[in-house]
Structure formats: structure tokens, C-alpha cells
Amino acid sequence: MRLVVIDDHTLFRRGITALLARVPDFEVVGEAADGFEGIKAVAAGRPDVVLLDLHMPGLTGIEAMQAILRENPGTHVVMLTVSERRRT
Secondary structure, three states: OEEEEEOOOHHHHHHHHHHHHOOOOOEEEEEEOOHHHHHHHHHHHOOOEEEEEOOOOOOOHHHHHHHHHHHOOOOEEEEEOOOOOOOO
16 A cells, blocks of 8 residues: 655654554655645655645645545545644
8 A cells, every 4th residue: 555644743744654664565655744745745656545634834634635636536535633622
């Protein structure tokens, strides 16, 4: 399975990429720090799955997902995010 990881937090992105690279049959074909770079990484890498952060500066995860799926309708997107908001 070919993957692209898109997240603005460098440590998280590189950690996930390193973990995924250890899994047999997974190949990380790109990573990006924002939605604009992510769209380019997906176009270049043609992944099966994109791991995408919801909250990013500039282009949000939702906006990036819409652009990615418009150009690559067969690509699966998994949204990953961390929220500091408290649930009540």
C-alpha cells in the first residue's frame, strides 16, 4: 500500500512516516507539511491512502481532501487530528 502523510507538525509527521515505513507492504511515497504541498505530494506519489491532518494553516485538511479527491478519485483519505478542546 502506497501512502502519503500530510501534517503540519514535523515531529508527528516524521514519527508516523517512520512507523509506517517499518510495516511490510507499506510504502510511504511522500509527506508534506501543509495542504498545498500535500496536493503536490499526492500528484507525484499516486498513493492508495493519504493520512491527512484536519487542522493546518493555509489550506485546511477538508479543503486539501476535496482537491485531492477531485484529482484522484480512487485515493482513500484518513483524517488524523489532535484537538486541545475539552469535551463536555
